[in-house]
Amino acid sequence: MTQIGILALQGAFTEHARALQALGVTTTFVRTAADLTDLDGLVLPGGESTTMRKLLTRENLLAPLRQLIHQGLPTFGTCAGLVLLSQPDALNGLTGDVVRNGFGRQRESFETELTLQGLAQPFPAVFIRAPYLKTVGPDATVLAQIDHRIVAAQQANVLVTAFHPELTADTQLHAYFLKHFVTKS
Numbered sequence: 535m536t537q538i539g540i541l542a543l544q545g546a547f548t549e550h551a552r553a554l555q556a557l558g559v560t561t562t563f564v565r566t567a568a569d570l571t572d573l574d575g576l577v578l579p580g581g582e583s584t585t586m587r588k589l590l591t592r593e594n595l596l597a598p599l600r601q602l603i604h605q606g607l608p609t610f611g612t613c614a615g616l617v618l619l620s621q622p623d624a625l626n627g628l629t630g631d632v633v634r635n636g637f638g639r640q641r642e643s644f645e646t647e648l649t650l651q652g653l654a655q656p657f658p659a660v661f662i663r664a665p666y667l668k669t670v671g672p673d674a675t676v677l678a679q680i681d682h683r684i685v686a687a688q689q690a691n692v693l694v695t696a697f698h699p700e701l702t703a704d705t706q707l708h709a710y711f712l713k714h715f716v717t718k719s
């Protein structure tokens with residue numbers, strides 16, 4: 535049975551569990567380093583990346599997570615998860631130049647039908663104080679952009695979106711993660 539760990543220190547972790555369970559996989563919440571055993575994949579939810587980072591440090595989770603990601607654990611980061619994955623001194627899972635709260639005050643939150651490379655249908659993408667990637671490294675593939683701002687990308691075992699796929703009923707992105715990143719045992 536495929537088991538996906540969801541970082542559950544802060545943010546929208548319950549919604550990720552619902553989306554993944556709807557696709558038939560088992561989920562477990564990650565709150566301490568002991569929760570990191572026997573995972574086939576990992577989800578880093580949206581929330582507030584500064585707070586999440588403090589909690590990761592307090593729980594001594596930063597180093598073990600960074601190591602697992604470096605070793606190839608399939609990892610899906612959304613919004614604040616994207617921020618942590620693209621910061622070299624946080625989780626360093628994807629090479630990119632991240633801009634936090636990159637859509638400005640007027641557009642604090644919005645929803646748009648986004649075309650993503652690899653998805654059959656446009657995705658109802660919910661952005662909440664969303665970051666974007668200005669650039670990504672040569673090993674990354676851009677999956678979607680809005681006005682030249684990169685809002686979805688992947689690099690090796692890491693998938694990131696600047697928006698919140700767990701806040702809509704559309705499970706295309708979670709299914710994409712399971713199909714293309716998570717190796718079933």
Ligand SMILES: NC(=O)CC[C@H](N)C(=O)O
Binds near residue numbers: 583662665
């Ligand atoms: N919805 C979100 O996850 C917002 C992310 C937030 N702006 C941050 O940098 O942490």
